[in-house]
Amino acid sequence: MHCSRRTFITTASITLAAAIMFRRGTRTSSRNAAEGVASAGPAAGRLSVADTLARSSTPAARPELAQQLREHYSDVCECWKTEQQLPIVYDSGYNITLLGLEKLHPFDSCKFSKVVAGLQTAGVIAGISQLVQPLPASLTALQSVHSQTYLQQLHSSSLKVAQVTELSPLALLPHSLVQRKVLQPMRLHVAGTVLAAALAVAHGWAVNVGGGMHHAHREDGSGWCPYADITLAVQRIRAASAGAVSRVMVIDLDVHQGNGVERDKLAAGDEQMYILDMYNSQTYPFDTPAKAAINAKVELQPGTADEEYLSQLHS
DSSP states (O other): OOOSSOEEEEOSSSOOOSSOEEOOOOSOSOHHHHTHHHHHHHHHOOOOHHHHHHTSOOTTOOGGGHHHHHTTOTTTOSSOOOTTSOSEEOOGGGSOOSTTGGGGSSSOTTHHHHHHHHHHHTTSOSSGGGSBOOOOOOHHHHHTTSOHHHHHHHTTOHHHHHHHHTOGGGGGSOHHHHIIIIIHHHHHHHHHHHHHHHHHHHHSOOEESSOOOTTOBTTBOBTTBOSOHHHHHHHHHHHHTTTSOOOEEEEEOSSSOOHHHHHHHHHHTOTTEEEEEEEETTSTTOOTGGGGGOSEEEEEOTTOOHHHHHHHHHO
């Protein structure tokens, strides 16, 4: 049994979708998309916080499922969303700093606080208290989507973390430090994605300010993506909703092919997941076998202008 509505997951930069939205937001082909929060405020007119709260539920909401879902998400949030909060998930622990080494990677590991600051500047939120805070994903949760071999490597070797994050200096640091400063924040991101899925079903939309680790799959991680948070979010919402949610659409607008999600889809034979992947065809990861999982593939060339990008997306 499944609902007639399809659940949407996106890994774009600062894009709001009616249903579920997960945000990764590395370098995108469209600069305007990456600057969505900052540029949309003045042009669209500022909403008061009260207006924002009033619009925090959409016709796609399933409030009748809220209580049922809450019982399955106590491991990823201490307190469920209150009436004064928006279905936006964030924790200051999302931001990763480690002796300045994080700056050696093109991914801005501290941009999440900047996104929240942009939301405040745009008048969307009054403060962090309006956002829902996640708890770090547990090892038990991670074991449901990753092999024991991979998790053992990741959680016992700084070298493995260095390979996954593409930060070679991490291999020289004590693993306890790498766990605390890199993997612990990543587990917060994972829980945020899982929680956002439930909030989206209950309220019609939700945003995780972090997460969207679309290169990770059951057997490995790469490209700054150690954990398969999207796979876990889909798995959890299907189980927690007792069949009310079954069909899922993943809209991946990151500059890179989302090969991890695609590999998990192929391995599971998941015909209920529809993937739209729009990416730069001339850059990492060049995972041709994983492309078989893509239902709608849009391969762009480097330097694609905003107008062409949006035209291809809308078509």
